[in-house]
Amino acid sequence: MRDSILTERQKTVLQCRKMGMTQQQIAEMLQTNKSNISLIEKSALKNVRMAKDVLEFVYSMxxxxxxxxxxxxxxxxxxxxxxxxxxxxxxxxxxxxxxxxxxxxxxxxxxxxxxxxxxxxxxxxxxxxxxxxx
Known part of the structure; x- marks a missing residue:
């Protein structure tokens, strides 16, 4: 069971993107391809948006x-x-x-x-x- 909304891989990709790395650079670092990094990043950003929506609901209560x-x-x-x-x-x-x-x-x-x-x-x-x- 996951303790986080984001997987470790998603966290790594988001951190690397925040540091200014391209998807290609991240792919090379993680020994995968750019397409896979793109999917990981897209999924991570979707999870972040969903978490923000939940927090907004809780806070608004x-x-x-x-x-x-x-x-x-x-x-x-x-x-x-x-x-x-x-x-x-x-x-x-x-x-x-x-x-x-x-x-x-x-x-x-x-x-x-x-x-x-x-x-x-x-x-x-x-x-x-x-x-x-x-």
């Missing part, structure tokens, strides 16, 4: 859906949008402007292109002011 950062939004406008959305709720966000932008960039890098939101980002907030971003 104890949080209030505050706002959606719509496609095309400049990420630097996100803090103002968020502060305006939570003001009526009387909950203080536990992050300053810079930390908010950083949290969004870390949580959903695949939904950003440079400073632009490329697919809607849902933001949740619990009663202690902790954000969940999906």
């Amino acid at each position: 104890d949080a209030i859906h505050v706002c959606v950062l719509k496609r095309g939004t400049d990420i630097n406008h996100a803090p103002q949008t968020l502060y305006e959305a939570v003001q009526p709720l009387g909950i203080k966000i536990q992050y300053d402007i810079g930390a908010l932008v950083t949290q969004i960039r870390i949580a959903v890098p695949e939904k950003l292109r440079d400073a632009t939101v490329r697919s809607d980002i849902h933001i949740y907030l619990n009663e202690t002011g902790i954000l969940y971003i999906g």
Whole structure:
């Protein structure tokens, strides 16, 4: 039985890709072919997306859906949008402007292109002011 959503091979491929290695370089290192590495990477990314969906669901169970950062939004406008959305709720966000932008960039890098939101980002907030971003 696996203790992780990702196999060791998937973890290795994702780590190598993060370091900038090409699929061909990884294939040579792991003594396989580029096609196999492509399949491993695709499967790993699918597993990561599914895990993110589950986490978003779990986090949203104890949080209030505050706002959606719509496609095309400049990420630097996100803090103002968020502060305006939570003001009526009387909950203080536990992050300053810079930390908010950083949290969004870390949580959903695949939904950003440079400073632009490329697919809607849902933001949740619990009663202690902790954000969940999906």
